[in-house]
Amino acid sequence: MKILLIENNPDDVRLVNEMLGLAKIGPHDLVHEAKVTKALVRLKAEKYDVILLDLPTPVGQSLDDVERICSACANAPVIVLTRHEDEEAFIQVMKRGAQDYIRKDTLSPQELSRVLRYSIARKRAIEDPSELLPRSRSPPPAPPAASPPPHPPCLLPLGQPPPPPIS
Secondary structure: OEEEEEOOOHHHHHHHHHHHHHOOOOOOEEEEEOOHHHHHHHHHHOOOOEEEEEOOOOHHHHHHHHHHHHHHOOOOOEEEEEOOOOHHHHHHHHHOOOOEEEEHHHOOHHHHHHHHHHHHHHHHHHHOHHHHOOOOOOOOOOOOOOOOOOOOOOOOOOOOOOOOOOO
16 A cells, blocks of 8 residues: 655654554555645655645645645545544545544554545545445346236226225
8 A cells, every 4th residue: 555644743754654554454655745745746746545644733724735635636535634623624624525534642553544444445436336336246136027916806807987986
């Protein structure tokens, strides 16, 4: 799995790198950029499986960065890393194109592994809905042609006029 981490805090870069080492995600290649502008250049030249993007304060200025990164890597999910606790900020991040977010203060190898796997799966399903279907199963057999059900006893035989309406 090739991961681009966009983070300007060296301590947070170490934290994410440590969590990735402990997460059960298999082999991975972590590439780091401290600035969004440099990450955008890198995204033009290289493909990534997932992008981890720091969301610094204030959130309002950072939302444009989320949108720019999401636009630049249409095939890879963007997961926002943040220290914010503001649910409205998370909603705005998702509206701008991020697949998910992780709060840095609660980051664990298990959460990181889950968010990475689910975000990649969701992104693939959005791009190709057939990804949602099981691959190994064949389509269910067609139901057998059934004969029409017998008429219920309350129906009149053909050719008889209907009874008068009830008043």
